[in-house]
Amino acid sequence: MxxxxxxxxxxxxxxxxxxxxxxxxxxxxxxxxxxxxxxxxxxxxxxxxxxxxxxxxxxxxxxxxxxxxxxxxxxxxxxxxxxxxxxxxxxxxxxxxxxxxxxxxxxxxxxxxxxxxxxxxxxxxxxxxxxxxxxxxxxxxxxxxxxxxxxxxxxxxxxxxxxxxxxxxxxxxxxxxxxxxxxxxxxxxxxxxRATREECLEAIFRELPRALAYARNLKHRDALADPTFQRERLASLDPLAFERVSGACTSDLLEKLYDWDHELGLH
Structure with a gap:
């Protein structure tokens, strides 16, 4: 109460x-x-x-x-x-x-x-x-x-x-x-x-440049900065993983960038 x-x-x-x-x-x-x-x-x-x-x-x-x-x-x-x-x-x-x-x-x-x-x-x-x-x-x-x-x-x-x-x-x-x-x-x-998934994506795209600016020692910065790459990776997230970043918090997006950078290094 x-x-x-x-x-x-x-x-x-x-x-x-x-x-x-x-x-x-x-x-x-x-x-x-x-x-x-x-x-x-x-x-x-x-x-x-x-x-x-x-x-x-x-x-x-x-x-x-x-x-x-x-x-x-x-x-x-x-x-x-x-x-x-x-x-x-x-x-x-x-x-x-x-x-x-x-x-x-x-x-x-x-x-x-x-x-x-x-x-x-x-x-x-x-x-x-x-x-x-x-x-x-x-x-x-x-x-x-x-x-x-x-x-x-x-x-x-x-x-x-x-x-x-x-x-x-x-x-x-x-x-x-x-x-x-x-x-x-x-x-x-x-x-x-009341945000839909697409509206959350729009907010994330507005905040990703800031997360990229904070990121250090990225090995694949150009790939990570590509909007097509970002959209593909975000689209691949399961509902729970997407919900975690849906608020577009800079630190959460920064963590995701480092994950993607690591995954790119494995290929």
């Missing part, structure tokens, strides 16, 4: 504190969640929520967390909750619990932002649409904080964070950049949610 949306941004208390305490407390939360899921197949809200002061900085990626001795909001440590949950389940059927836990988290501002910015697999068009739509539902409270992502320096606004973490989705699914980030995210999410 969706929780009532607060007017201010609130995060679970276990995500606030020194690095060592957040690491320990988030693991305990994961163990609690895992035990509950094993008993009744459900999750419950964190036991204590704390309000994030307007303008306070939230760390959304471990790369930016270089001052472990200072108290901070460490949103990225929700990954530690998931590790604790897996441990409570004895690392059995972990894939089966991923989807319901993410769905539960997306009903809260903190969970919505984590799954949108962390880009945990899968990154299909359908899953990414759900993640972006969740962030849009909590846009107002999320705007009150500032964020650090993968680079140090000035903290980011919510709009800047979403461009830094989900720019690939904007470029692939709403390339026109003359509207607000919020509007582009909404359009991208709507298109991804």
């Amino acid at each position: 969706a929780s009532k949306q607060p007017s201010s941004l609130q995060l679970p208390s276990f995500l606030r504190g020194l690095y060592s305490s957040v690491h320990q407390n988030s693991k305990k939360e994961g163990l609690r969640c895992g035990e509950q899921y094993r008993k009744d197949g459900a999750f419950s809200a964190p036991r204590q929520m704390l309000e994030v002061s307007p303008g306070e900085v939230v760390l959304t990626h471990g790369v930016a967390d270089f001052q472990h001795e200072r108290p901070a909001w460490r949103l990225y440590m929700l990954s530690n909750v998931m590790s604790g949950m897996y441990e409570a389940l004895n690392w059995q059927n972990t894939f089966q619990v991923d989807d319901p836990y993410e769905a539960f988290c997306r009903e809260n501002a903190w969970g919505a932002l984590y799954f949108a910015t962390s880009q945990d697999a899968p990154r299909s068009a359908e899953r990414t649409a759900l993640r972006l739509q969740a962030v849009l539902r909590f846009w107002e409270p999320l705007q009150s904080a500032r964020y650090l992502f993968k680079t140090l320096g000035a903290a980011l606004t919510l709009e800047e964070l979403m461009v830094a973490s989900c720019g690939w989705a904007l470029d692939a699914w709403c390339p026109a950049g003359d509207t607000s980030v919020h509007a582009r995210l909404k359009t991208a999410a709507e298109r991804m949610a």
Whole structure:
């Protein structure tokens, strides 16, 4: 059931504190969640929520967390909750619990932002649409904080964070950049949610040049850059494999380019 949306941004208390305490407390939360899921197949809200002061900085990626001795909001440590949950389940059927836990988290501002910015697999068009739509539902409270992502320096606004973490989705699914980030995210999410296979292919073709630009040490770059070759290889993917890349995430396409480069070297 969706929780009532607060007017201010609130995060679970276990995500606030020194690095060592957040690491320990988030693991305990994961163990609690895992035990509950094993008993009744459900999750419950964190036991204590704390309000994030307007303008306070939230760390959304471990790369930016270089001052472990200072108290901070460490949103990225929700990954530690998931590790604790897996441990409570004895690392059995972990894939089966991923989807319901993410769905539960997306009903809260903190969970919505984590799954949108962390880009945990899968990154299909359908899953990414759900993640972006969740962030849009909590846009107002999320705007009150500032964020650090993968680079140090000035903290980011919510709009800047979403461009830094989900720019690939904007470029692939709403390339026109003359509207607000919020509007582009909404359009991208709507298109991804109802996308056909052909529409996913169009988005992938828009993003493949960027993936190629990031690729290093390719032995067959010219062949990989050929649109005919790309279309043939994408057409050969089974439904599950195609769904994995259907969101057109740059890192997923980069992985596919390396796979194709390796396959070409075998012939």
